[in-house]
Amino acid sequence: MTKSIYLDYSATTPVKKEVLDAMIPYFTELYGNPSSLYTIGQESKNAIAAAREQVAALIGAQPAEVYFTSSGTEADNWAVIEGAMWKRKQGRHVITTQIEHHALLHSGAYLEKEGFEVTYLPVDPDGFVRVADLKAALRPETTVVSIMFANNEIGTIEPIAELVQAVREAQEGFGTKILFHTDAVQALGNVHIDVKALGVDMLSISGHKIYGPKGIGALYIRKGVNLPEHMHGGGQEAKRRAGTENLTGIVGFGKAAELSRENLETHIEQLTKLRNYFIDRVREKIADIRINGSLESRLPGNANITFKYIEGEAILLLLDMKGIAVSTGSACSSASLTPSHVLTAIGVPVEEIHGSIRFTVGDFTTKEDLDYVVEALIEVVAKLRNISSVSAESGF
Amino acid sequence: MALYNDKVIDLLTNPHNVGDIESPDGEGTYGSPVCGDMMKISIKVDENDVITDAKFRTFGCGSAIASSSIATDMIIGKTVDEALKITNKDVLDELGGLPAIKIHCSVLADHAIKSAIYDYAQKHGKTYSGLEGFDPNADDEDTNHGCDMELHLPKSLSEIK
Structure with missing residues (x-):
């Protein structure tokens, strides 16, 4: 399946x-x-x-x-x-x-x-x-x-x-x-x-x-x-x-x-809970990450995470093969081959922008979905870090 | 998946020749993390000038990883002279093509091969016609494969791409 x-x-x-x-x-x-x-x-x-x-x-x-x-x-x-x-x-x-x-x-x-x-x-x-x-x-x-x-x-x-x-x-x-x-x-x-x-x-x-x-x-x-x-x-x-x-x-x-008006409170509460759960799991399980943007005063469903030493389009493709749809701020995935102007504006180093992934949860997302995504991420990130020519030891 | 052909996807999923050769005869790196891709290639060359092993490590997108994999496959078993004749187009053809916007990623591979051979030639006092005029540290327009990663903050019209 x-x-x-x-x-x-x-x-x-x-x-x-x-x-x-x-x-x-x-x-x-x-x-x-x-x-x-x-x-x-x-x-x-x-x-x-x-x-x-x-x-x-x-x-x-x-x-x-x-x-x-x-x-x-x-x-x-x-x-x-x-x-x-x-x-x-x-x-x-x-x-x-x-x-x-x-x-x-x-x-x-x-x-x-x-x-x-x-x-x-x-x-x-x-x-x-x-x-x-x-x-x-x-x-x-x-x-x-x-x-x-x-x-x-x-x-x-x-x-x-x-x-x-x-x-x-x-x-x-x-x-x-x-x-x-x-x-x-x-x-x-x-x-x-x-x-x-x-x-x-x-x-x-x-x-x-x-x-x-x-x-x-x-x-x-x-x-x-x-x-x-x-x-x-x-x-x-x-x-x-x-x-x-x-x-x-x-x-x-x-x-x-x-x-949306009828469900706004529940929607905000539910998405915030799921998003925070997801960020906590990723932080717990994957080293060398960076959360981009303030976690205060933020859309309830948004998590933007850099996985250092690897590139976002490769992450996106490998997640896609596992049936997971996300987006990236990497230059390689943009039509203009320029890195995300938003991440640039908040001062994320360019090499870390390439490894950024945006996850946005919604009304049909479940905790089980996120558990599956975290497991898939652990695997994909480890795989790409093994391939990568940069590492935590070498640095960028 | 529509963006890439099956071969590229297969090589991204199961890339060949990932790693570093211990005490390699030649080693070269091309690209930079700032540009979004950096490939390191190491080679083993025997007494007949045949490349007996090649390994790579690549920081980069799907097509950069797939190109690295196929390029290392292509040089194993070839003589140094033959390996130097490999062009981007050869790598691209072997991959079965890449989306137009991704073609620059395959340029990485042929340059990284040349860099590794250059290192081998330097260390072993050899010269190859295929290396003529090649400088692994050159930093001109051609060799940075269009990488232009200065900060893209919109300050004026000209900077919005």
Whole structure:
């Protein structure tokens, strides 16, 4: 029997059965275009309204503040690029961080190409943005600040409320208005999110990270923030994001958000327990490892571990042969052959980045799964260390 | 598994010739842990200039380990001159191909072989035409197989790859 243990819940999650069940009728029976006036069109419209309420409830927003997009990436692009373009008469300076997802980094790169100046804030060795660094970077020309809620690689949860506070104080002094955006794709369903308490202007989320379908995301835009539309067409999403709605995706995202809200406490508690159990076992059984990123204020399911003296892609492949799915920050596994920018930013030496593996547990992970993974890891790490030309004795 | 062919996977799972030869006739290392792969190769050469044994140790990804395994297999039984004629392409062909992005990993093997033979030639006062112009310590663009691992912190557009 081949085992199949998925420990890459930060990459994506399986769609929960309840979610799929909720989606099914909207493929074949209730397929009407929500813009159509006849009955099945209106039923689709109602289904979207209900899903918008479900998603809004998960983040403490009003339904009208939630705009569905195709992905978290689209939401990030919309918020940051359109935000900067919209405010360019006020200034051409954008602030983000060195540990953002590529959806943000490449949006920043695009803005630079368009003549904007982008500051990429560093993080401390634990993976946190320092409020003082943000304060020092803010200027009268700053129009958009985008800082991720939780990091996808090391799971660190940034102090968003404090960072927003710093921006509000600064803009008061400058007499300007600065848009604060956060990419909450990883945070959603893993952290309590209340957009009102945080005070953010915009927040990106995605369905497939919370046991919903792929191809659906959303941007929260605070009421009163007149971010321009970025898709022009038939007036969908309150005329701000045109295109016939991804009906099944929206219904699925809604259901997934509802389930996530109902189970949030249990989910966080259960994943934290499993993750800590896993880290403790690995620490106990395998020498020469390093846990990357703070274990405080971290996504419940995330463990990022360097296995020194060996390389991550080889670990990943050998684990895959044992039916275990994980990811790595090694350069060898990236399309660009560059090591993880996040681990680089927190100061992990490059040779240790190559040996980093991200394990993310989720709602379907069991303690038995993790016991199997630890046993497999012991074997794989020993095997590769035996092959390796570097060792604890030789050092890197 | 789709990324690599069965041969590569098999060699990663059961690599041949792992280890160090005790009192080798030649030994060479190529690459660095910073670059993500480093291969060390040691050889035994008999009085007829035939490589009778070869062993490797590699820090690196799946394809680097598989290339090391197959390259050591390929040189055992060959004369030093024959071994020096082995190119990356030979290693790559023997592996049945690698994904385009991984091809640089096979460059490691032929360079490590040359380094080990260079060491053998130095120690035994021999010269080989296949070693002409070869410097195991050269640090130019060609020999670091595209390794460019300075810190990739996004500070400006040009640094985001």
